[in-house]
Amino acid sequence: MGFMVDIDTGGTFTDGLFTKGAEIRRVKVDSTPHDLTVSWLQCMEEGAAQCGFSSLTEFLDEVDIVRWSNTVASNVIAERKGPKMGLFVTEGHRQTLYAANGSNPVIGHLIEQNHVEEVQQPVDTEKLLIKLKELLEAGVRRICISLNDALKNQDEAAIKEIIEDQFPDHYLGHVPLLLGGDICKHPDDMTRTHVALLNSYVHGPLAQSMFKAEDELRALGYLKPLLLGHTDGGVVRVSKTKPVDTIESGPVFGIHAGDYWAKLYDFPCVITLDVGGTTTKIGLIKDSHPALTRDPDLLGVPLKQAMLDLKSIALGGGTVAKVIEGKLQLGPESMGAFPGPACYDLGGTEVTLTDACLVSGYLDAEYFAGGQKKISREQAEKVLSEKVAGPLGLDLENAANEIISMAAEMIAEEINELVNKTGKSAADFVLFTFGGNGAVLGCEIAQKAEIQKSYVFSLGAVLSAFGSSVADITHTYEYSPLVAVSEHETLAGMAQEMVEEAQRDMEGEGFDLANMEAGLDFTLYDQSDPKNFIQFSSPTWKEADLAEKNMNDLIQDSFVDAGKDAASKDLVVEVMKLRARVPVAKVQPGEAKSGDGNSSAALKGERMIHRGGEGISSSIYDWNKLATGNTVTGPAVLEGSDTTYVVPQGWRFVMDTYGNGELERE
Secondary structure (H helix, E strand, O other), X not given: OOEEEEEEEOOOEEEEXXXXXXXXXXXXXXXXXXXXXXXXXXXXXXXXXXXXXXXXXXXXXXXXXXXXXXXXXXXXXXXXXOXXXXXXXXOOOOOOOOOOOOOOOOEOOOEOHHHXXXXXXXXOHHHXXXXXXXXHXXXXXXXXXXXXXXXXXXXXXXXXXXXXXXXXXXXXXXXXEEEHHHHOOOOOHHHHHHHHHHHHHHHHHHHHHHHHHHHHHHHOOOOOOEXXXXXXXXXXXXXXXXXXXXXXXXXXXXXXXXXXXXXXXXXXXXEEEEEOOOOEEEEXXXXXXXXXXXXXXXXXXXXXXXXXXXXXXXXXXXXXXXXXXXXXXXXXXXXXXXXOOHHHOOOOOOEEHXXXXXXXOOOOOOOHXXXXXXXXXXXXXXXXXXXXXXXXXXXXXXXXXHHHHHHHHHHHHHHHHHHHXXXXXXXXOEEEEEOOOHHHHHHHHHHHHXXXXXXXXXXXXXXXXXXXXOOOEEEEEEEOOOEEOOOHHHHHHHHHHHHHHHHHHHHHOOOOHHHOEEEEEEEEXXXXXXXXXXXXXXXXXXXXXXXXXXXXXXXXXXXXXXXXXXXXXXXXXXXXXXXXXXXXXXXXXXXXXXXXXXXXXXXXXXXXXOOOOOOEEXXXXXXXXXXXXXXXXXXXXXXXXXXXXXXXXXXXXXXXXXOXXXXXXX
């Protein structure tokens, strides 16, 4: 078995995990917002060196898989850097784009109102072309066509044919056209429209970056496909990736990493908390499965389809703290990777959460990032005094305390809001904290959210990359048949088409079809109660199962296994999604060195920690010297090479057999 490379590029840092069986190396470098492929290559070069190779070319000869989840698509949306979009909709829906409440947040975000045009049926070709000409003259460079009930007819395709006849692809006037019914098979008109707009909006920048990255690999002699992380938790080669499928893929892998450890620890209910440099991501694992939502909000774009329930907050280590009208405000602005917090001493002039953690004593200026990155406490104090402490009339330590407390309170409120929707109490959940800042704030957040137990991880700084490392090659295909479950032949025909497409894709990526597994996810509704949605999944079929039994029988068996009437004419299949998967080798977390309850061998010394009022002398430990069974009672700080772990007063830490830490209130 060769090496596996998993890289997760965030807004502030690019994290890499380089594994071969139980051998694990991790890397963290500053992201390069101007071109994320630069930090991606830097991360791989450093990883190759850590694995003992003299060059990246030599290392890649020994690499089996390269997987990358990144923020390219998310950044384009958040920063509104996509192309000017045009959209054709059915008459009467220009203002709402099919949104039920009469307004639509994508207008003014992904597309301008004056770039939305209506079409009537039957289509007046002359009027259509006049509207098209006006859009092109207004600078529109990508056009979507999303019509009412488009999955039931060929109206969208007819409009596309008219436009392409006038502007064939060899003309300079040609613009890419995307049909809502092609990109998304969901029956909801608004969802289909939004997915089409998202895909078109991020397509250009993502394609440019990803093909550039793949070309870089080719130039280095790596001929296997570059695999991109998808929001469904799988990875797919660049050429078969829909751009919309990569949005928020990095944070989603954090949830999948949490799910991996939750199953290992047998925790049915977990909150995953990823506190990075720019944002905080919160996910839920409920009843031993990652929680789903039917009404996700993808970076401000509402959808009506099942997705992982991921909450994003504009709060991280680089988040700016400022005083407005005498009151402290935290975010949403961030200093990002450059110039970064004031303590980076790279020109940052604003106070950030990281600066507050440094002034409080949580962070050591001489041992930041394991001593590899020098930061300036003096610069942090200077800016904190000018921008926050002075205006609030506080000393430096109390000003830092206010910032940290506000951050913990903001995150705890979001956690409680998510927990309340589950019908459970916060005490039913275990908090998994990770990301560059999760282990610093985790216990305080847990205390404010009334959570009794928290976990921190040896790989916490790169846990989303770890989530990628346990991901299989996965393709998903979707139909919206809108037929009764009794119409077996129709459903079987659609499912068979999806299976054959999956087989072609997997074979094209060089994977052995004998290893392919597949299954169907069904979303149904009862015609007597259309708001009653029913969701269930078929068993997982291997290639031998698909060869032995026909699809009709497999689908009927799936309904019977789920306790549904396979002959029902009232139950309608709204969405049928195929999940095709090829398992690949995964990282095998090793066990930590054994020890006992005595942690004195890891003790480095003492440091004053200020959380308002007088400072408290706190024990400082070397994380890398802690062993299984070692116990630390707060107040204490455990310093790792890429993460700082804070154990507040009243909390007790125990290192487990995997080198992770269990924290409980005493």
